[in-house]
Amino acid sequence: MDEKLLSIDSAVNELIKKAKEDGVETIFDRKENMKPCPMGEKGICCRICAMGPCRITPKTPRGLCGATADVIVSRNFARMVAGGAAAHSDHGRDIAHVLHMTSKDGNYKVTDEEKLKELAKRWKIETEGRDIYDIAHEVAEFALNEFGKPFGTLEFPPSLPEQRKKVWENLNIVPRAIDREVVTIMHSTHVGCTADADSMLNISMRTAISDGWGGSYIATELSDILFGTPIPRETEANLGVLEENQVNIVLHGHEPSLSEMIVLAAEDPELIELAKEVGADGINLAGMCCTANEVTMRHGVKIAGNFAQQELAVLTGAVEAVIVDVQCIFPALASLAECYHTKFITTSPKARITGATHIEFDEEKALESAKQIVREAILNFKNRKKEKVFIPKTKSHAMVGYSTKAIINQLDKVVNSHIDKPGTVKPLADCITSGVLRGAAGIVGCNNPKVKHDYGHVEMIKELIKNDVIVVTTGCAAQAAAKAGLLSKDARKLAGKGLATVCELVDIPPVLHMGSCVDISRILELVGLVAKQLNVDISELPVVGAAPEWMSEKAVSIGTYVVSSGIDTWLGVAPPVTGGPRVLEILTSEMENMVGAKFFVEPDPIKAAHQMIEKIEQKRKVLEEKF
Ligand code: CUV
Ligand code: SF4
Incomplete structure (x- = not known):
């Protein structure tokens, strides 16, 4: 196996080599030996009842109950959507509980009062003359x-x-309560319920919409209220951000309620003193996966890497603790950490892992809990084995923190105040209708060892910006972009003339980091505002989406709500639906007639980028006739 082929990131390849030398295995080794089940890959294996498992073959075209391939595939797909929507939305719910816990002297406070009041007004909650915390609690209850x-x-x-809401009304896919949509999928996919691919996918769309425009949206808005709405700031990305002479703590997972407190704890003078007592120069926090996105957007905390790099952080031998909460955490970290001095600390009852050190994060005593966790890390510094330490040099400069509000602030730089009022997305809409920007693309999602690590993200983004398509990004895609230097203002030199000019005038990089996976709601918000500005539906905009290296159920929910929102979406990895001809037909063709967008599957990121550009130009033609 040629290790060079596994990633475009030299830090990754260096550490894969170290893994061999150290005699430990990583995802890249396990991938070599894993032979995926061909039934599972096509989605035609059903384990929904104990008469099965049933597998669809030419000899057995139906399950014992009579379920066809399409029935089985559509149910499996729906359950993926439910899993993803549940994860995002439960994260949103947790944040709402934290908002409900806020008080003037508590650990959790309201940071963005203006955003709180805006949301309160929207939900018809009285704000006049009221204590900010009374408003916060009522907003939390409403959420x-x-x-x-x-x-x-x-x-x-x-x-x-x-217009978009009308589309959903006509298809009867306007979500009701968020949990109800998830439960409806679990119910409808139970043996003896939905046995119709079309209906199953309608239900899936409704549930996915309740994630994107519901649970995830709530997660983002309430996180901003609690911890501040991100503004542009500088950071660095890749494993080179780990420090030889400091206590390195990697924050991995998703919910900012934990990581925000760790950030506070790491600033505690007593703990910094303790770090010095054990012989370190200080405490160095570095983020991983979506937690990295949350804390870099709000504090500039450096990014250690994305999903595929979590084991590699431990492999540096320089990490005192990996602190995790929920989602996207390899159980492999437990046994790997044992080969090094790293403490692998789980904190959530929703994600306990055998072999990990579990220190439950108590939100009622959040800061105290966080300090206890940081102290564990510091006290572990003495166990670091110098001869096992190897920190790759690689790191890149990046700009992060582009919330919708931050983008609008940047756009205000070009508003001619005699004609237009500031504080709107009109300059962006103008750039798009005039054609200076051909369109916009949201590049999101994970790493997947089916794709050369980061190759899908980075090549696609480069091709798009070269062709004057502005890119917004979240999740592990954003981190791939950060590591490749694409989030730096310098990356303008890789952009086409139109995009480069816009970047210069507005003072932004050509690729905008908009946050974590739940923050795809920020992308929906931005796109929705541009559509409203132009009085068109989202599906009429020259806007596309892609998840070149997706892997999680959350990504299936995301893809489904993005398409349901009217945005054509390219996947670099085929979802397990190819065994259901009707399901495939709906997802890759018929959805276009229903919601004005559909899925495309294209493993080659450059080919995909050109398909995306072609779609953008098609949409432009129709749009230009309107203006
Ligand atoms: Ni929530 S879902 S690997 S961390 S983007 Fe990263 Fe993002 Fe996928 Fe997970
Ligand atoms: Fe087999 Fe039907 Fe049971 Fe699925 S629900 S395992 S297809 S009998």
């Missing part, structure tokens, strides 16, 4: 109610264009 309210439909944010 919590969105998960399980018995009647009515989801409260949509004002960024959702009316």
Whole structure:
């Protein structure tokens, strides 16, 4: 196996080599030996009841109950959507609980009062003359109610264009309460319920929409209220951000309620003193996966790497603790950490891992809990084995923190205040209608060893910006971009003339880091606002999406809500639906007639980028006739 082929990131390849020398295995080794099940790959294996498992073959075209390939594939797909929507939305719910816990003297406070009041007004909660914390608690209760309210439909944010809502109404896919949609999928996929691919996919769309425009949107808005709405700031990315002479703590997972407290704890003078006592120069925090996105957007905490790099951080031998909460955490970290001095600390009852050190994070005593966890890391510094340490030199400069509000602030730089009022997305809409920017692309999602690490993200982004398509990014895609230097303002030199000019005038990089996976709601918000500005539906905009290296159920939910929102979406890895001809037909063709967008599958990121550009130009033609 040629190790050079595994990643475009030299830090990754160097550490894969170290793994061999150290005699430990990583995902890259396990991938070599894993032979995926061909049934599972096509989605035609059903384990929904104990009469099975049933597998669809030419000799057995139906399960014992009579379920066809399409029935089985569509149910499996729906359950992936449910898993993903549940993960994002439960994260949103946790954040709502934290908002409900805020008080003037507590660990958790309201940081963005303006955003809180805006949201309160939207939800018709009285703000006049009230204590900010009374408002916060009522907003939190309102949000919590969105998960399980018995009647009515989801409260949509004002960024959702009316036209889009009509599309959903006509298809009967307007979500009701968020939990209810997830439960409906679990119910409908139970043996003896939905046995119709079309209906199953409608239900999937409704659930996915409740994630993107519901659970995830709530997670983002409430996180901003609690911890601040991100503004542009500088950071660095890749394993080179780990420090030889400091206590290195890697923050991995998703919910900012934990990582925010760790950031605070790491600033505690007593703990910094303790770090010095054990012989370190200080405490160095570095993020991984979406937690990295959360804390870099709000504090500039450096990014250690993305999903495929979590084991490699431990392999440097220089990490005192990997602190995790929920989602995207390799169970492999437990046994790997044992080969080094690293403490692998789980904190959430929702994600306990055999072999890990479990220190439950108590939100009621958040800062105290966080300090205890940081102290564990510091005390572990003495166990570091110098001869086992290897920190790759590689790191890149990046700009992060482009919330919708931050983008609008940047756009204000070019507003001619005699004609237009500041504080809107009009300059962006103008750039798109005039053709200076051909369009926009959201590049999101994970790493997947089926794709050469980071290759899918980086090549696609480069090709798009070269062709004057502005890119917004979240998740592990954003981190791939950061490591490749694409989030730096310098990356303008890789952009086409139109995009480079816009970047210069507005003072932004050509690729904008908009946050974590739940922050894809920021992308929906931005796109929705541009559509409203132009009085068109989202599906009419020259806007596309892609997940070149996706792997999680969350990504299936995301893909489904992005397409349901009217944005054509390219996947670099085929979802397990190829065994269901009708399912495939709906996802890759018929959805276009239903919601104005569909899925494309293209493993080659450059080919995919050109398909995306072609789609953008098609949409432009129609749009230009309107203006
Ligand atoms: Ni939530 S879902 S690997 S961390 S983007 Fe990264 Fe993002 Fe996928 Fe997970
Ligand atoms: Fe087999 Fe039907 Fe049971 Fe699935 S639900 S395992 S297809 S009998």
